Amino acid sequence: MHAIAFRRRAADRATKVLFALCAFAVVLPLFLILFDLLWKGARELKWTLVTDLPHPVGEPGGGIANGILGTLTIAGLAMAGGIPLGVMSGIYLAEYGRGKFASAVRFSVDMLAGVPSIILGIFGYVLWVLPMKRFSAWAAASALAMIFIPTVVRTTEEMLKTVPVSVREGALALGIERWKTTLFITVRTASAGILTGILLAMARIIGETAPLLFTALGNQFWQTGLDQPIAAIPLQVFNYAISPYDDWHDKAWAGALVLIGMVLVISTAARYIARVKK
């Protein structure tokens, strides 16, 4: 009897330790990656990194300023198109979305959310680069918008659905028109949640590399127009990383540090907004 009780207790302890080790193994890579980023990225982390254009190989210094501007440009364009489309579609699905058409829209949102990002690069290429015969910021932005939109539609719909029906009914009972109720009361009540969704989607597209490879292409200089190839931080990190030069490897780490910094700032802001408004 004691032997059995001991064995059962030992099994209980052993599995507990095992599961704890699993959790440790899951979070360990994050610390390793962040440690390496700080350790190796700090070497090249100077002001010139964010103010200067890239220098040719072997020439010390130089930065990724054009990439920072390029990333912000492409993400900004994607969001300028994606926010109205995403939020309005989310409103439609939450407020009027029943029936076959709404199901079809939801299905396509789910489908788009699961598409590998490299395929959206093909989308941007076929839509812009083939007809214009030129890589461009437009092509990159439309590829990123395709990643941005489904996330925003989903969070908008979910957030609007968390607004209690009584809020809508209260407004309608006061004689406020339905469209005004939706826009100025329901959407406003859910605005923090919607903004959180937008910021998280933004953090995601800023780090995307694959869809930019053959849409933005990259650029060693400041861009002169949106119909020209454009630099982006993820592309610079990639190109420096696969180059055979040591000083470029250092720049890849520094660029990655800047990139993860941007992603973390944006997603922390998103979390902060979500928490404060609760």
Add this chain to the structure above:
Amino acid sequence: MRRGAPGNPKDALFERTTAVFAFGVLFLAVLLFALLVRESLPSIRKFGAAFLVTGTWDPVAESFGALPFLYGTVVSSFIALLIAVPLAVGSAIFINEFAPEWLKAPVGFLAELLAAVPSVIYGLWGIFVLVPVLRDYLMKPVADHLGWIPFFRGPVYGPSMLAAGMLLSIMIIPFILSVSREVLATVPRIQKEAVLSLGGTHWEMIRIVIGQHCIPGIFGATVLGLGRALGETMAVTMVIGNRPDILLSIFQPGHSMAGAIANEFTEATGELYLSALVEIGLVLFLLTFVVNLAAKGILKTMVSRASRGI
């Protein structure tokens, strides 16, 4: 909610405006699929089904078969699942059932951060940290002693299927973890308490309850992770070695579907070459689509069963 007051033209206008935007999203999804099909047509016409089962990839002779890419994508994703599923499920159990309250939120937050790291940074870390470590401390010793096993045959270069699979596993763990946690949370509290009140230990409770309730849900989480792994591009292409050969050893380099598109798209000069690459994209699109649909189906039946208390 009822529709607005009948006959209010502004309400009708607003509804229609939002519907137009919703139609825009639907249109984009259809457009994406249509463009993929249109651009793949030359390749589909030329190679037919042979595209998926032949292994020659020769841009000069314009002869294309995508099998090595398909093989690399599937094998590296499978390795990733082998590593990721036990770790993710184990830590889901730890967080939900064992961890003290104060530890739950931080561990969950760290896992979310893992999901937020851009894939090019995983790739960078893979090239300069993971691959050298794996090569020197795992692959070389194993190939020296167990090299007679076909899966572990040398020579060891570093970039390999194994490296890609391991890096992928780190990337998909957050998704499998969060779905597994949701699945575990659907178990009725009363059933857990029943086992405990009969004198069962914590582990016995988990074993019984998971065996009863969570296997389909965890399978759904696994399929969802597979959907993620199949389409991952940058991290994989940076550590897999990008060699379009089908080799049995997981220490050898391979290639992937997404990696082929990423590496060769800008170099694709001929119409047929480009079309073959887009067709790889189309196949990858359909593959992830089916896998994601399956995952959703599995998880949906699971949730509806849970809500009925079965």
